[in-house]
Amino acid sequence: MKKTLKLPVGTFYIYNDYLIVEANEGETVTVESNDILVDIADTYYSGKEFVYITNRINSYSVDPAVYSKTSLITNLVGFAVVATNYISLSNAEIEKLFLSKPFESFTELEKAISWAKSIIKQNNTNIKTSDF
Template sequence: MNLTPHTHFDDGRIPRHVQYSALGNIYFYDQLIITEFNEGVNISYVTGIQLLMECLKHIGPKPFIIISNRVNSYSVQPNDYKYLERVPNLNGIAIVAKDSVSAANAMLESKFFTKAFAVFEDIKSASEWSQSLIDPDLTVAK
């Protein structure tokens, strides 16, 4: 099946690769991974390890950021953030929350992750924050 890649940016950037799975879709940009998980799935170390391996394969050793675009409602095992912390080139996680409940859940999750973690209302803001973590010389506020 040949699907047209979705783009998350107004500037026309398209992902280098898209991974479609039963959990959802993962969009690979240069040093940015955007996840959009399916309604009702449970994201944990057990369910997500294959996707994490896929991410590392496509990103390689360069620093990267994950943006979780929460367009659907699903559950996350916050204790499993400890496994993501062990990925040396993962600089941080941004959550794009669709509503106040999703934002509150993300803030709770942030307590389980010691690297950079922030919640945003849109992908553009999350991407700007992410770029500031990848390239500290940028003047975007952290």
């Protein structure tokens, strides 16, 4: 892990190829709070691809309009939701409709991390083979 950021919206765990976010209990993720993600992408992932993993250990809400702005982050190559309850997983299926990036849901954080690494590896392989 590179760094942990505790911010008003939640805790951000920054790794080389992926970002894990745990939003605070009762938080509402808005388009304005999405600016934090943009800043983190610019600061920690400048010039490299990454995957966003939201670890939904707390109950919070997301304004679906967030995803149109999130989709504009060019180096974001995947989005994963980790949740263990039915409502959060059902919400993720609806949220998936608003994001124009690969989007998967998981019940275990380790599986989301494995998926994130595979997306990064696949993209790096595609870049290398397309150079020939």
